[in-house]
Amino acid sequence: MGLMDQVELPQPVKYVFNWGRKYSLWCFNFGLACCAIEFIAASTSRHDFIRHGVIPFAHGPRQADLLVVSGTLTDKMAPAVKRLYEEMPEPKYVISFGSCANCGGPYWDSYSVTKGVDQIIPVDVYVPGCPPRPEALLDGIIALQHRIQNESLKDRIAGRRQDPITLGADAPLALEEGA
Amino acid sequence: MSDVLARRDRALSPEETEELLRDRLGDGLQRTVLEYGVFTVWVEQDAWVQAATLCRDEPLLAYDMFDNLFGIDAREEGFDVVAVLYSTSTGNRIALRTRCAGGRDEPTCPSITDIYRGADWMERETWDMFGVDFPGHPQIGPRILTVENFEGWPLRKDFHLASRAAKPWPGVKEPAELDEDGNVIERVPHIGDAPGPYDLDKAMAEQAQAMNPRPELDGPEDDDDADDEPAEVEAGPDDDPTVSGAEKAEARRKAQAEARAKKAAERAGGDGDEGAAQLDQDVYDQLIAEGKSERIARSKAKAAYIKAQRAKEGDA
Amino acid sequence: MSDLETTERVLPSNAPGEDVAFEILGDGDFPTAEMSLSIGPAHPATHGVFRIVLDLDGERVRGARPVIGYMHRGFEKLAEYRDYRQIAALTNRHDWLSGFCNELGVAIAVESMLELEVPDRAQWIRMLMAEWNRILNHLMFIGSYALELGAITPMFYAFREREDIQHLMESATGGRLHFTYNQPGGVKIDLPKGFLKRSAEISKVTRERFDDYVDLVLGNEIFQGRTVGVGPLPQDVALSLGITGPTLHATGIAEDSRVTEPYLKYGDIDVEVPLGENGDAFDRFYVLLHRIRASLDIIDQIHDHMPAGPVNSKLPKMVKAPEGAIYVRTENPLGQLGYWLESDGGRTPWRFKMRTPSFSNVQAIPYLMQGALLPDAISILGSVFFVVGDIDR
Numbered sequence: 054m055g056l057m058d059q060v061e062l063p064q065p066v067k068y069v070f071n072w073g074r075k076y077s078l079w080c081f082n083f084g085l086a087c088c089a090i091e092f093i094a095a096s097t098s099r100h101d102f103i104r105h106g107v108i109p110f111a112h113g114p115r116q117a118d119l120l121v122v123s124g125t126l127t128d129k130m131a132p133a134v135k136r137l138y139e140e141m142p143e144p145k146y147v148i149s150f151g152s153c154a155n156c157g158g159p160y161w162d163s164y165s166v167t168k169g170v171d172q173i174i175p176v177d178v179y180v181p182g183c184p185p186r187p188e189a190l191l192d193g194i195i196a197l198q199h200r201i202q203n204e205s206l207k208d209r210i211a212g213r214r215q216d217p218i219t220l221g222a223d224a225p226l227a228l229e230e231g232a
Numbered sequence: 233m234s235d236v237l238a239r240r241d242r243a244l245s246p247e248e249t250e251e252l253l254r255d256r257l258g259d260g261l262q263r264t265v266l267e268y269g270v271f272t273v274w275v276e277q278d279a280w281v282q283a284a285t286l287c288r289d290e291p292l293l294a295y296d297m298f299d300n301l302f303g304i305d306a307r308e309e310g311f312d313v314v315a316v317l318y319s320t321s322t323g324n325r326i327a328l329r330t331r332c333a334g335g336r337d338e339p340t341c342p343s344i345t346d347i348y349r350g351a352d353w354m355e356r357e358t359w360d361m362f363g364v365d366f367p368g369h370p371q372i373g374p375r376i377l378t379v380e381n382f383e384g385w386p387l388r389k390d391f392h393l394a395s396r397a398a399k400p401w402p403g404v405k406e407p408a409e410l411d412e413d414g415n416v417i418e419r420v421p422h423i424g425d426a427p428g429p430y431d432l433d434k435a436m437a438e439q440a441q442a443m444n445p446r447p448e449l450d451g452p453e454d455d456d457d458a459d460d461e462p463a464e465v466e467a468g469p470d471d472d473p474t475v476s477g478a479e480k481a482e483a484r485r486k487a488q489a490e491a492r493a494k495k496a497a498e499r500a501g502g503d504g505d506e507g508a509a510q511l512d513q514d515v516y517d518q519l520i521a522e523g524k525s526e527r528i529a530r531s532k533a534k535a536a537y538i539k540a541q542r543a544k545e546g547d548a
Numbered sequence: 549m550s551d552l553e554t555t556e557r558v559l560p561s562n563a564p565g566e567d568v569a570f571e572i573l574g575d576g577d578f579p580t581a582e583m584s585l586s587i588g589p590a591h592p593a594t595h596g597v598f599r600i601v602l603d604l605d606g607e608r609v610r611g612a613r614p615v616i617g618y619m620h621r622g623f624e625k626l627a628e629y630r631d632y633r634q635i636a637a638l639t640n641r642h643d644w645l646s647g648f649c650n651e652l653g654v655a656i657a658v659e660s661m662l663e664l665e666v667p668d669r670a671q672w673i674r675m676l677m678a679e680w681n682r683i684l685n686h687l688m689f690i691g692s693y694a695l696e697l698g699a700i701t702p703m704f705y706a707f708r709e710r711e712d713i714q715h716l717m718e719s720a721t722g723g724r725l726h727f728t729y730n731q732p733g734g735v736k737i738d739l740p741k742g743f744l745k746r747s748a749e750i751s752k753v754t755r756e757r758f759d760d761y762v763d764l765v766l767g768n769e770i771f772q773g774r775t776v777g778v779g780p781l782p783q784d785v786a787l788s789l790g791i792t793g794p795t796l797h798a799t800g801i802a803e804d805s806r807v808t809e810p811y812l813k814y815g816d817i818d819v820e821v822p823l824g825e826n827g828d829a830f831d832r833f834y835v836l837l838h839r840i841r842a843s844l845d846i847i848d849q850i851h852d853h854m855p856a857g858p859v860n861s862k863l864p865k866m867v868k869a870p871e872g873a874i875y876v877r878t879e880n881p882l883g884q885l886g887y888w889l890e891s892d893g894g895r896t897p898w899r900f901k902m903r904t905p906s907f908s909n910v911q912a913i914p915y916l917m918q919g920a921l922l923p924d925a926i927s928i929l930g931s932v933f934f935v936v937g938d939i940d941r
């Protein structure tokens with residue numbers, strides 16, 4: 054990728070390239086707590102996010118584009134999450150699924166819970182809820198896909214991230230700029 | 233043995249159990265309590281192991297199932313350890329309870345891992361949570377639940393939750409702190425008494441300390457970073473919509489809310505453009521340069537800013 | 549070359565004085581190196597953030613050390629800062645597969661301390677929900693245990709049922725995982741119209757599909773090959789460790805607090821407790837699977853019993869438990885859940901101890917793994933059904 058982080062791709066190429074990327078998100082589920090069950094529910098037949106091009110069979114972080122952190126992150130677990138994130142190749146995306154991953158959730162005052170996964174890794178999409186419904190995850194994925202479609206790969210690979218999307222607050226915006 | 237409740241008709245009543253235990257343990261047995269169907273036997277520390285052995289081996293008792301073991305904070309007198317045992321053949325349950333030797337400083341309690349295997353992790357947990365040492369336990373460390381380098385004993389009553397002191401309850405109200413009429417009870421905050429081992433906790437405690445003294449009733453109002461700190465989002469374990477009742481309390485709450493809204497509006501209008509800059513930029517930059525995370529830096533910088541502001545006001 | 553004819557007997561080091569022994573093939577001359585293998589905390593086979601360190605001698609597990617605490621969220625401390633109604637929302641979340649059964653214990657504890665009269669209908673509704681929740685939980689484990697042994701299909705089948713049941717429970721409680729439907733004195737609101745009819749329909753469908761699971765998993769030769777005789781647990785060890793639930797029933801002990809110390813209205817109906825014989829992985833799964841059928845039987849009985857009437861009683865504005873301590877034990881899907889609630893008369897508990905089934909059950913893992921083969925380690929680990937949040941709280 055030596056060239057790609059220095060040269061912006063021409064528009065048509067970028068379009069096709071991003072289009073390909075957004076519909077083949079290999080997803081590594083970092084299931085931590087209750088929310089992981091809803092994540093699994095989202096991957097099975099009723100909700101089925103595979104139809105959106107999210108492939109939940111990444112064998113490990115090294116094969117994944119998308120990390121879904123679902124559940125409570127504790128101080129004991131935090132180093133492992135950071136390490137997994139660092140193992141993922143750029144460009145990589147993070148969805149923080151559930152209040153716990155967003156901010157600590159019901160354990161906001163606990164002595165052993167990290168108050169939000171964004172304290173240790175950058176997050177692209179926040180999905181609120183305790184637990185969020187599977188539909189909310191689909192929403193988050195679509196918002197992320199719109200972002201991927203429009204982003205400059207050069208910036209991404211160089212590690213310049215845009216502001217995170219908070220579902221409910223700015224998701225409609227994200228959809229608008231999509232198209 | 234596989235016949236559950238095979239001997240239920242021959243199960244000893246609490247009085248008979250007490251008699252039997254008193255006969256075997258003598259003065260080791262202090263007293264017994266029967267409340268809400270729980271039969272608790274207080275034993276001397278020295279008789280603890282003997283009592284457990286007796287409960288398991290005495291054919292009339294036959295407490296073969298180890299249910300539970302945990303600690304309880306007993307205020308000035310130190311800590312209690314409770315072991316709950318159950319008998320599958322008679323259907324009886326007993327709670328053995330003892331007060332740890334060593335007071336609050338060095339509580340110890342003999343281990344019963346040799347008698348019941350299940351006590352192993354339970355004792356490790358009690359040590360982790362209360363700092364009660366169990367001589368005779370095969371391996372009490374490392375800490376079983378908390379992080380290895382955790383400081384303090386979380387379930388002791390003198391361990392305060394740092395985040396709770398630094399931040400107001402993010403929900404609408406604090407039900408645990410309302411009196412019968414739903415009025416807010418002022419609490420004495422133990423700010424920064426025992427911040428967690430992590431930088432962010434410490435920084436938050438520091439920020440909280442700087443914000444003190446708080447104006448009464450309104451609670452800490454300096455949470456103007458509500459928008460940029462996701463941790464302020466309503467966490468919502470409070471799901472209880474039914475508390476409002478007395479109109480008095482209702483009106484009072486409304487008034488408070490209005491006052492708060494006004495204050496917020498004032499703040500927004502007054503120093504709207506420097507609202508984001510309410511922190512000490514130098515301190516902030518320095519901390520960032522030191523490689524601290526943004527939130528820690530922001531908390532600390534804010535504390536520094538508030539201190540400086542206070543000092544200025546004092547001069548004027 | 550090593551002589552594979554001789555055998556060596558190994559006594560598990562944590563089972564002093566017991567005549568359980570494992571035979572190791574060969575005379576020990578086979579050049580194997582001791583190694584220590586750390587699985588987890590993020591490993592697909594541990595379904596959750598659970599770590600286990602195996603000391604291996606070749607393929608043979610010499611010792612296993614579970615490392616827990618990765619999901620420790622400090623429930624017991626947090627409960628001391630929340631009032632009795634808020635605690636229900638907290639307890640929902642430690643065993644996240646059986647939220648309803650968890651909150652039940654708190655409600656019962658507070659009610660018994662306050663001597664609150666709970667309306668009959670509320671009690672039957674609670675039982676109905678608890679049994680549905682039990683089925684939800686077991687379905688999840690059927691899916692995940694099969695997945696760990698290499699079969700992905702049962703997971704999809706299990707979730708087909710789960711979605712139906714979750715939808716049913718959601719229609720009454722508003723939650724898919726965490727219901728928070730109990731409150732001291734009853735349940736929050738009455739069942740919606742048509743709930744019982746729908747419930748009866750789903751119960752019928754689930755019962756029909758139950759045979760699919762038996763054929764698909766239990767009757768599967770590969771599944772049997774990987775589980776029969778793997779990780780047997782003797783009765784006395786199980787009791788001394790405090791193991792409960794399907795893991796205990798698999799050893800043949802029918803200790804189930806719905807039967808031995810009936811709470812709610814369990815005394816009025818027949819509760820069947822499926823039992824195993826040897827306490828091996830197969831039996832544990834067998835018991836788990838058949839508990840679904842037993843629960844469906846209970847649900848059908850509840851439909852017949854459901855009385856009309858109010859579902860909650862009037863509560864004081866501030867629920868304050870009187871001074872004293874109570875221990876309430878309920879039968880959770882994974883075993884017996886005990887809450888020790890000690891109150892000093894205030895709004896919040898003085899001490900709220902959770903005796904969670906998974907914590908005790910997982911203590912059996914070092915015992916079960918000693919002397920097992922590495923591939924069996926996975927099937928043992930999966931067969932001691934646990935939820936990580938329930939271990940660590």
Ligand code: SF4
Binds near residue numbers: 125152182644
């Ligand atoms: S957000 Fe709620 S459901 Fe999700 S992990 Fe946290 S407590 Fe569980």
